[in-house]
C-alpha cells in the first residue's frame with residue numbers, strides 16, 4: 001500500500017450494507033428467488049436483521065455461531081437464531097408441505 005488510509009474491514013455490516021460485488025449480488029438474487037411461502041414477511045425479516053445488526057456475533061454479514069450469512073438465515077420461516085438465548089424465533093409454516101423445507 002502506498003500511503004493514505006489503510007483499507008478498512010467492516011465488522012458490523014450486513015451484506016446489504018457492503019459494497020456491491022458479484023458474490024453478494026448473487027446471494028441477494030438467490031434470496032429473491034426463494035419461494036415466498038418459505039420466507040418470512042418483510043416486517044419480520046427486517047426485525048430479525050435489526051437484531052443481528054445489534055448482535056456481537058455478527059461479523060462481515062455472517063453469524064459466528066452458525067456460520068450462516070444472516071440475510072439468508074433470517075429470511076426463512078423455519079430458521080431461528082442459533083444463540084443459546086435466541087434473539088429471534090422461527091415462524092410457523094403456512095402449509096404442511098413447508099415443514100420439510
Ligand code: SF4
Nearest residue numbers: 052055057063081087
Ligand atoms: S446469534 Fe442470532 S442475532 Fe446474533 S448474528 Fe447470529 S443469528 Fe443474528
